Amino acid sequence: MSLVINMPALILERLPLPSLQTYISFSVVMLGLASFYAHQTVNTILNFNPDNQIQEELGLPQELVNITLPYDRDEHFLNMVYIMRVETWCIWTLVNSCYCLLILFGKLIQNVVFGELRVIEKQHLKDKFWNFIFYKFIFIFGVMNVQSMEEVVLWLAWFSGLGFLHLLTQLCKDRFEYLSFSPATPRYAHVKLLSLLLVILLTSGVVLVGCFWVGINISLTIFAFLAAESLLLILKCLYVVVRYIIQLWDMSLEGVWESRAMYVYYTELIFELVSLSVDFSHHLHMLLYGNIFLSMASLVICMQLRFLFYEFQRRVKKHKNYLKVVKEMESKFSMATQEDLEQNSDDCAICWEKMESARKLPCGHLFHNSCLRSWLEQDSSCPTCRTRLSETTERDGRNPGAPGVPNMAEGIVAPVNPATTNHFFHFDGSRYVSWLPSFSVEVTHTNLLPGQQAHATQTSQLDNMAREVQAVFPHIPQQVIMEDLRLTRSVDLTIDNILEGRITVPPLAITGSGHQRNDSHSSISGSSTTSEVSSLASDSPRVNNIPLNNLDNSLQLTEGSSERIRQSENQENSYTTTGGRFSKSATERMSMLESRKHLMLEQARRRYQEMHENQEGASSSSVDPPLIYTTSEHLRQIHSESSTLSTQEDELSRRRALLLQATQRRLERQTD
Amino acid sequence: MAGSALKRLMAEYKQLTLNPPEGIIAGPVDEENFFEWEALIMGPQDTCFEGGVFPARLTFPPDYPLGPPKMKFSCDIFHPNIYPDGRVCISILHAPGDDPMGYETSAERWSPVQSVEKILLSVVSMLAEPNDESAANVDAAKTWRDDRKGFEEIAKVTVRKSLGL
Ligand SMILES: [Zn+2]
Ligand SMILES: [Zn+2]
Numbered sequence: 001m002s003l004v005i006n007m008p009a010l011i012l013e014r015l016p017l018p019s020l021q022t023y024i025s026f027s028v029v030m031l032g033l034a035s036f037y038a039h040q041t042v043n044t045i046l047n048f049n050p051d052n053q054i055q056e057e058l059g060l061p062q063e064l065v066n067i068t069l070p071y072d073r074d075e076h077f078l079n080m081v082y083i084m085r086v087e088t089w090c091i092w093t094l095v096n097s098c099y100c101l102l103i104l105f106g107k108l109i110q111n112v113v114f115g116e117l118r119v120i121e122k123q124h125l126k127d128k129f130w131n132f133i134f135y136k137f138i139f140i141f142g143v144m145n146v147q148s149m150e151e152v153v154l155w156l157a158w159f160s161g162l163g164f165l166h167l168l169t170q171l172c173k174d175r176f177e178y179l180s181f182s183p184a185t186p187r188y189a190h191v192k193l194l195s196l197l198l199v200i201l202l203t204s205g206v207v208l209v210g211c212f213w214v215g216i217n218i219s220l221t222i223f224a225f226l227a228a229e230s231l232l233l234i235l236k237c238l239y240v241v242v243r244y245i246i247q248l249w250d251m252s253l254e255g256v257w258e259s260r261a262m263y264v265y266y267t268e269l270i271f272e273l274v275s276l277s278v279d280f281s282h283h284l285h286m287l288l289y290g291n292i293f294l295s296m297a298s299l300v301i302c303m304q305l306r307f308l309f310y311e312f313q314r315r316v317k318k319h320k321n322y323l324k325v326v327k328e329m330e331s332k333f334s335m336a337t338q339e340d341l342e343q344n345s346d347d348c349a350i351c352w353e354k355m356e357s358a359r360k361l362p363c364g365h366l367f368h369n370s371c372l373r374s375w376l377e378q379d380s381s382c383p384t385c386r387t388r389l390s391e392t393t394e395r396d397g398r399n400p401g402a403p404g405v406p407n408m409a410e411g412i413v414a415p416v417n418p419a420t421t422n423h424f425f426h427f428d429g430s431r432y433v434s435w436l437p438s439f440s441v442e443v444t445h446t447n448l449l450p451g452q453q454a455h456a457t458q459t460s461q462l463d464n465m466a467r468e469v470q471a472v473f474p475h476i477p478q479q480v481i482m483e484d485l486r487l488t489r490s491v492d493l494t495i496d497n498i499l500e501g502r503i504t505v506p507p508l509a510i511t512g513s514g515h516q517r518n519d520s521h522s523s524i525s526g527s528s529t530t531s532e533v534s535s536l537a538s539d540s541p542r543v544n545n546i547p548l549n550n551l552d553n554s555l556q557l558t559e560g561s562s563e564r565i566r567q568s569e570n571q572e573n574s575y576t577t578t579g580g581r582f583s584k585s586a587t588e589r590m591s592m593l594e595s596r597k598h599l600m601l602e603q604a605r606r607r608y609q610e611m612h613e614n615q616e617g618a619s620s621s622s623v624d625p626p627l628i629y630t631t632s633e634h635l636r637q638i639h640s641e642s643s644t645l646s647t648q649e650d651e652l653s654r655r656r657a658l659l660l661q662a663t664q665r666r667l668e669r670q671t672d
Numbered sequence: 673m674a675g676s677a678l679k680r681l682m683a684e685y686k687q688l689t690l691n692p693p694e695g696i697i698a699g700p701v702d703e704e705n706f707f708e709w710e711a712l713i714m715g716p717q718d719t720c721f722e723g724g725v726f727p728a729r730l731t732f733p734p735d736y737p738l739g740p741p742k743m744k745f746s747c748d749i750f751h752p753n754i755y756p757d758g759r760v761c762i763s764i765l766h767a768p769g770d771d772p773m774g775y776e777t778s779a780e781r782w783s784p785v786q787s788v789e790k791i792l793l794s795v796v797s798m799l800a801e802p803n804d805e806s807a808a809n810v811d812a813a814k815t816w817r818d819d820r821k822g823f824e825e826i827a828k829v830t831v832r833k834s835l836g837l
Contacts, residue, residue, distance in 0.1 A: 350785070
């Protein structure tokens with residue numbers, strides 16, 4: 001038997017949650033109401049004279065009479081706080097206000113450090129959030145069996161703070177991993193993230209000290225619970241910090257840092273094992289303390305214990321394998337001699353870096369010590385020639401889904417699978433007692449979609465804008481237009497940028513640009529269009545003449561168009577085969593790659609069309625007029641749009657119209 | 673692991689930019705994430721895929737080059753060794769441990785000495801010569817074996833579509 005209980009989370013996520021602003025204003029109003037109520041009550045009580053007999057007539061609520069304010073008249077505020085603590089609804093209003101502040105604080109941190117969150121980060125946050133709520137709910141009501149209001153509020157405060165720090169750490173971890181995927185991360189991004197991590201670390205350290213205070217003054221059991229949780233947080237955070245520092249150190253180094261892999265490995269191992277054992281004893285403590293055998297909570301905790309135990313076992317096994325590999329490697333494969341290194345001029349085939357020291361395999365192939373080790377951990381053959389190196393090396397499966405219990409851990413070990421959007425807890429009751437049911441609690445994350453959609457609409461809007469611009473300037477590669485649009489966010493501004501020569505088109509892209517036109521034997525070639533544009537931009541009175549001269553040239557050129565096409569094709573061919581240079585700037589690399597792709601596609605399209613034209617007997621000379629008209633229509637549109645703008649822009653659009661008319665006249669004369 | 677993977681991917685990107693093999697362009701989709709690449713592959717000459725330009729996505733694991741990337745065509749392509757959803761099924765993309773088809777010797781499978789360039793070249797030769805023994809798309813394998821003309825017709829449509837014409 002197996003049934004799926006979708007946690008209320010699912011419903012909650014589908015509910016239209018109020019916007020942040022609505023929530024904040026609601027909280028402020030509630031807080032205002034509560035303070036007003038408290039203020040009024042304090043006044044009423046203070047003004048009430050017990051000797052006065054008109055008490056009954058005033059209709060003073062009976063219960064208020066019994067309240068004696070702890071402070072004097074002068075300390076009005078403290079009295080108000082006292083009243084608020086007595087009234088249940090006031091307490092919840094205060095709690096709500098605290099949450100509101102926490103959310104605002106979180107937003108502030110997000111804006112300062114992270115900026116826009118990525119989809120995957122949001123998803124992890126949600127995952128963690130619901131997971132946390134689920135377990136802490138079980139803890140408060142299942143294990144601690146909290147009854148009184150005061151205790152609930154205290155536990156709530158503790159877990160909210162803890163959860164907040166946990167989520168921030170998770171966010172930092174995700175962001176760190178993301179940043180380490182890119183070589184071109186600005187320094188300040190690292191600095192911001194690292195300082196946030198250090199602040200979290202410091203805060204959790206303070207929290208831990210606070211736990212000791214609790215331990216001394218209140219109860220050792222509570223201390224153990226609190227300390228275990230803050231210790232887990234500290235470990236998680238410290239792990240990210242250490243990994244981060246190793247990563248930054250490595251990035252700043254040229255070449256290979258041989259022992260890096262070892263540092264990373266041992267950091268991971270130590271942190272994993274320590275936090276697994278802390279988590280394990282924490283859960284064991286819960287189970288024993290709660291005295292809750294055979295309740296729902298105990299089942300969940302038992303499952304968690306089992307999972308943690310398997311995780312621990314798996315980790316230890318993996319480590320044994322690692323040690324074995326290292327030992328075997330060191331005993332079987334000697335380090336390469338200086339002579340070997342000199343003879344071998346190749347780089348290490350695994351990391352493609354130079355080898356200053358290396359290990360030599362029996363087959364004669366050389367690799368870095370660390371590169372070879374990480375390969376041998378998963379396979380036992382030479383990467384280059386596939387010679388089997390040992391028969392005994394036990395292959396540690398790379399398949400991550402090995403243990404049967406899905407991950408429920410809060411700890412740093414949580415392997416996150418970015419592909420799945422579901423988080424589920426599976427409970428197989430029949431493993432314990434035959435009549436127990438099996439069930440899984442599944443939290444489905446449907447909220448993933450809106451974010452993606454938003455992103456999609458954003459890009460499609462840009463696409464549309466780019467198409468509009470490209471209709472006017474077909475010779476400018478779309479990538480270049482997109483880039484400018486991303487900055488300007490306006491079709492008009494981008495068009496102006498092009499007209500005034502503020503957009504630089506990569507020279508190679510210009511060579512390829514004319515082909516869209518050449519395909520249909522249109523008369524304006526790319527290069528002439530650009531020169532028209534540049535002449536327009538210069539403030540010369542001969543605006544009419546220069547473009548016409550250029551047009552003359554281009555028209556002559558198109559007469560021998562087939563020859564021209566062949567020429568440019570050769571140019572392109574040589575371009576795609578020899579490749580470009582490898583720029584140091586990431587944006588330049590990107591735009592070059594984009595224009596290369598664009599070129600390849602254009603070239604393929606033209607070839608395809610040529611081939612088919614040849615097959616069908618080439619009869620398509622009447623295509624050009626409509627093309628010109630669409631362009632002119634666009635220009636007219638731009639004209640009418642920009643006429644409302646300043647006079648300077650009026651001047652520009654007038655020139656555009658002039659250019660347009662001239663082009664059309666020329667064309668007509670040509671066809672006559 | 674991401675650090676050494678990043679360095680290696682950078683080196684491969686550089687090599688592919690300076691010395692691109694005929695009819696192949698590849699690079700990161702966005703340099704903010706170097707582990708997601710896009711490649712354009714030209715259909716090999718004198719085959720039914722000639723003239724097409726096929727875009728594909730490559731997704732690298734954080735421990736690259738110890739593990740192979742995943743490759744998926746982002747256009748429709750009807751081919752015996754390409755799953756209907758676009759995933760490419762060739763032995764070079766399989767980790768040494770797993771062998772879903774049971775046909776490959778480990779010598780053909782992934783090893784860190786392979787590279788993006790070698791993968792893409794294998795894909796080009798796969799386009800030229802489908803391997804219908806380990807079919808990922810059974811329909812395509814059948815059509816290729818029994819109805820070569822029909823296969824070529826479909827390929828022609830694919831080529832046309834890939835050019836956006
Ligand atoms: Zn190496
Ligand atoms: Zn070898």
